[in-house]
Amino acid sequence: MRQVLFILLFMLVYVFESVAQPVLTPRNMALGGGGSTYITDYNANFYNPANLLIQDKSGSFSFGVGIVGLYLDGTQNYSDLSQQFQNTKNYFELYSPGKTSISGNDRIDIIDSNYPRGTTLSDNKFRYDATLIGLKWLKNDRAFSVALRTRTSSRFRVGQGWYSDSFKQTSDDEFILDRSLIHRYQSLHELSFGYAESFQFLTGLTSKLDNFIIGIAPKLIIGTGYQNAEWNNVYRELDGNPASERVQSFTYNATGQFGALTLAYLSGTPINQANTQFFSTTSFNVNGIGAGLDIGVTYLLTLGRDLSAIQRDGQPTRRSLRLSFSMTDIGFISYNNDDISILSARDTTLVSDLPTSIAGEAFIGSRGQYINFIEQFGEDNPFTGNPPDQSSFSSLLPMSLHGGALLEINRLKLMGDVSVGLTNNAFNSTKLISSFGMELRPLNFLPLRGGIQFEAQTPEFLSIGMALEFKKWDLSLAGIFTPNSLIETPEVTGAAAATLQFHF
Template sequence: MKKVLSISLLVLLATSFEVLSQSRHYDSRSLSMGGGGTAYVDGYHANFINPANLMINSTKNRPKRSLGIVGGIGFRAGGTLLNLDVYDQYLTQGLTLEGEVAEGFLTDLFGGTNSELTKSQSATFNIVPFGFSNRGNKSAFSLATRVRVTEKFTINRGFAEIGVYGLDPQELDNVTPFNFSFGAVAFSEISVGYARQVLSLPNLLFAKNVKLYAGVAPKYIIGIQNSTLDFNSTIEIQRATNSQYANRIIHNFDYRLNTVGNVSADLREFEAAFEQDNSVTAGDYLSGEYANVNASGFGLDMGATLEMDISGVPIIDGFFGSKKTLRVSMSVTDIGKITYDVNPTSFTANGTFDFT
């Protein structure tokens, strides 16, 4: 039976728990603002944020058609592990990272002294190679492509303790959990967007010229690569009687590597060779041709935008210019899945290294 690995985009792309009020999909305007984000994204970029915004003509003078080649490149990183305040406090003030300073650094970074506490960081890179949009009076459509690479890395405090203290038996005289996980997914999207005006009212309470736009952008997804690694272990350092030096290190480990395509085939070949000759290395078998995974799927982005003229509100008139437009948007993005059916494989291992 052919094994199939299906992965929900909603899970894969939830790379951090941050809530962002501004879109982090980059177009020329957001890049010109130093990647700070914009209040809304229109044109073919709207396919990936809110397809209803294909209908927006904010200045009444924007071109009806737009065409872009490599129209957006962006990178974003974040997560609880990237606590810049803690790093600034302990790593840029000339302090020596040892003793109470090291303990304070680890406690502030992980929020406690339990070695099982975890922190994570994530990063996403995206590029829009091609995009086209056309806006009419009542409807709009667009075609856009995007390539995305997303990764997430998680460690526990025990992992950081080893990094800070090394294998110092005076600091690590108990059994220390040493755990980390890593996941990365790369894929491209071909998105077709459609939006139209679904409601128009000349007046609504205090607002005039009220318009409601709705949009949808189904997309075909082509998987490039996907891998996850979950490594769990403990390290115990023992000292000889009346000695400050270690005389025994015990490392118990258990890991699982999930991967697809040529990576899986290469690692299976290495695994078979290693059973015959334990002097071989994985580097001897990894070919570097990892995009042949034959993965595909479908996704959907959709949204709605309400636009109205609120120039007649007295308080607002006192603070802003003569023309005031209020827009309220809502969207649901990245619904869908990718199915990998070329060599989806899980590699597992466990054991104990005992160094004396």
């Protein structure tokens, strides 16, 4: 029976090896963004809480303050660091008219960078995470942890038709002008409690030294900013017909400052005035309350003379094979402050006139830009003509599945991870994410890390990192680069850092 359960677990991991990003820490981001087998500190609460019982440091207690990570897959990226820094600030700050103005050459660059082959929709994102404080402690065959985290993500998809008035041939051999505009934004603050325990029923599946670990991490969630806007708006050429077929639909949900801004705009307040009025403050507004759960399992098989799987004497694991499977962000959040919803059903019409207004700005998903962008450059406005609903609503958390494997031999670690989101949201999509990384320690206290991440088999980013790890404390850093940085001038698209973490 135990062998059958082990085989089923392995098959689950294998399925996802053949078929989305829970945390941004310098450790996992330096290794290509994975971490379902690698992360073992209190950040495992948010990725795979089973790993809390794996000991990669001496001692039984650790804590840290301030782990931050930022990632930008922007509409445009720049090799000049000062220019890229200002570019990143634009995504973070409140929208201001003219701040993202573009020229003809910029449009060419945007189209070349964001619409390869038959693609007519870009896929861009901006995200930052901060684990404010965390603690982890081990006791016998159990591990406990507490972590406080805040995270914000902005994910947007823009049709190529906003930057060009030419029809594009798709992979389905259709000619379309895509004027869709999709923007998902969400900010969450989480208090997580982690617990992991050795599951003796499945331990001992082989003649080797092994340990089967189950972990669970319930969490309380506070939601602040939230916007889910999806305007599907596509023109399609028809054979033998001078008119074009237009297919569009519109779905909009917002709360807090986004909802208040939208309600004011629909009541007649100019959009620029509404932006300034509702996004000028930085106060912490509680717009939603929710609960979530992260769960995971890890099979740890120690190799050679490594006895850490069965002896809890404070000695770290040095030689092992790990297989992991986890499910993150199971739960929901209920919003009830300045809520607004708008729904327009799918509509198909024949039109003789095509949009003539090409965007003079790049859409980057900054707060307050969505309505402003449509009002400036849209052929019409989907916010008008559809009565808003001000009832409260709920949203699922960005639930994802993860699987991975890690081989550790003394000073070398090789790892591979895959993740897939179960819903489209601000934090992940339903595309397959795969990550591969390596850690090498030329000196015992100096791990050097590198990795690569793929999204739907397309390179997403490259990453490198390092750390100083001593017996009682460590410090980690990571940098993230665009895939073309290997052959061109490097473009930095993200960074992660951890202040001192202490171990006792």
